[in-house]
Amino acid sequence: MNFHFVMEKKVDEIITVLKSKGLRVTSQRFAVYNNLLHRNDHPTAEEILRDLNKNAPTLSQATIYLSLQTLRDVGLIREVLLQEGVCRYDANVSPHHHFRCLDCGAIEDIPWETFSNLSIDKLPTGLRVEQYEVIVQGKCDRC
Amino acid sequence: MNFHFVMEKKVDEIITVLKSKGLRVTSQRFAVYNNLLHRNDHPTAEEILRDLNKNAPTLSQATIYLSLQTLRDVGLIREVLLQEGVCRYDANVSPHHHFRCLDCGAIEDIPWETFSNLSIDKLPTGLRVEQYEVIVQGKCDRC
DNA sequence: CTTTGTGCAAACGATTTGCAGGATG
DNA sequence: CATCCTGCAAATCGTTTGCACAAAG
Numbered sequence: 001m002n003f004h005f006v007m008e009k010k011v012d013e014i015i016t017v018l019k020s021k022g023l024r025v026t027s028q029r030f031a032v033y034n035n036l037l038h039r040n041d042h043p044t045a046e047e048i049l050r051d052l053n054k055n056a057p058t059l060s061q062a063t064i065y066l067s068l069q070t071l072r073d074v075g076l077i078r079e080v081l082l083q084e085g086v087c088r089y090d091a092n093v094s095p096h097h098h099f100r101c102l103d104c105g106a107i108e109d110i111p112w113e114t115f116s117n118l119s120i121d122k123l124p125t126g127l128r129v130e131q132y133e134v135i136v137q138g139k140c141d142r143c
Numbered sequence: 144m145n146f147h148f149v150m151e152k153k154v155d156e157i158i159t160v161l162k163s164k165g166l167r168v169t170s171q172r173f174a175v176y177n178n179l180l181h182r183n184d185h186p187t188a189e190e191i192l193r194d195l196n197k198n199a200p201t202l203s204q205a206t207i208y209l210s211l212q213t214l215r216d217v218g219l220i221r222e223v224l225l226q227e228g229v230c231r232y233d234a235n236v237s238p239h240h241h242f243r244c245l246d247c248g249a250i251e252d253i254p255w256e257t258f259s260n261l262s263i264d265k266l267p268t269g270l271r272v273e274q275y276e277v278i279v280q281g282k283c284d285r286c
Numbered sequence: 287c288t289t290t291g292t293g294c295a296a297a298c299g300a301t302t303t304g305c306a307g308g309a310t311g
Numbered sequence: 312c313a314t315c316c317t318g319c320a321a322a323t324c325g326t327t328t329g330c331a332c333a334a335a336g
Contacts, residue, residue: 024290024335046325060293065326067291081224085301085325099270110267118261118277124253126284127242134261134277141269167310167315189300203318208301228300228326 010037010091017074028059032067033076036091042080042107044088082107082135097134103143110136153180153234160217171202175210176219179234185223185250187231225250225278240277246286253279 014033018025035048043051045064052058059067068089071077080088082100088107097110115134123129157176161168178191186194188207195201202210211232214220223231225243231250240253258277266272 026291026335028292044325061325062294062327063292070291079227081227084222084224084230087227087325099267102273108267108270114265114267115261115263118258120258120277120279122257123279124242124251124257127251127279128282129279130245130281132277132279134263134275136263136266136270136272136275138273139271162311169310169316171317187300204300205302205319206317209316230300 014076017076021074023070023074028063029067029070031058032064033071033091036077036089040109042088042090044086048089080107095131095133097136099136099138099140101140101143102137103139106140106142108140110134157214157219160219164217166213166217171206172210172213174201175207176214176234179220179232183252185231185233187229191232223250238274238276240279242279242281242283244283244286245280246282249283249285251283253277
């Protein structure tokens with residue numbers, strides 16, 4: 001299947017990355033990734049599914065979970081855990097922090113540079129750091 | 144029911160706090176809180192249940208979830224979300240950060256002072272901070 | 287044409303709920 | 312003794328799985 005009609009740079013990544021891992025570029029995986037690329041609200045699996053199937057049926061319930069797993073495994077998307085029992089997804093895989101509104105539940109990205117002064121050299125001994133992020137909770141401008 | 148035979152200061156808190164909210168001090172709520180106080184491995188609901196029912200049946204499956212909810216609502220314990228689909232609990236409600244080992248899944252507390260240099264005054268406008276924590280992932284000393 | 291992915295429906299695990307009986311204050 | 316809590320079992324929610332068919336390369 002040829003997805004090159006979409007001319008955005010980011011979108012080409014899915015083709016490159018999946019192929020490089022020997023995985024197939026299917027319309028379902030493409031739709032999920034593309035949907036996630038064009039929204040910034042960190043949706044759940046179910047929210048993506050509802051959005052994609054709004055007009056015509058695009059993919060099934062089982063496939064959205066498999067697609068999200070695959071996209072996560074190849075590093076195209078990442079999971080965001082800020083709320084009990086809710087797994088959200090983010091197509092922005094470059095390092096950044098997260099804010100969650102305690103009232104409305106909205107999630108916003110916080111630029112990496114915001115905490116550029118954060119130093120982690122005083123960690124308990126024996127721990128080797130591979131990644132970290134700051135989770136901020138509070139109230140957003142609308143609440 | 145009289146729980147004062149346990150002489151630790153922390154344990155008295157559950158009586159004070161529950162009573163002040165008009166909630167009852169039951170043996171089940173007490174057992175859950177006490178169990179959580181005496182372990183530092185951030186267990187899941189199911190792990191607490193298994194531990195408490197190891198010898199004699201102490202509480203039921205439904206009750207552990209209700210008790211954890213209640214204890215969270217009154218601020219005696221807090222949830223820790225570091226892993227997809229897994230809700231863990233922590234009786235340490237004073238501010239601190241968390242480390243998770245990507246190999247064995249072990250979770251360790253990181254003292255608040257570790258990131259004392261962290262400043263959050265450059266946040267995107269309109270966000271009011273109420274709490275924050277740093278999530279660190281990597282490898283622990285055993286892995 | 288071979289292999290991997292999808293759809294469907296059933297299975298599954300964790301958590302929640304309704305209701306009758308039991309314990310708390 | 313009135314009310315709140317617990318136990319039980321059934322219900323529910325999100326996610327996973329098995330299998331036959333469909334699509335990708």
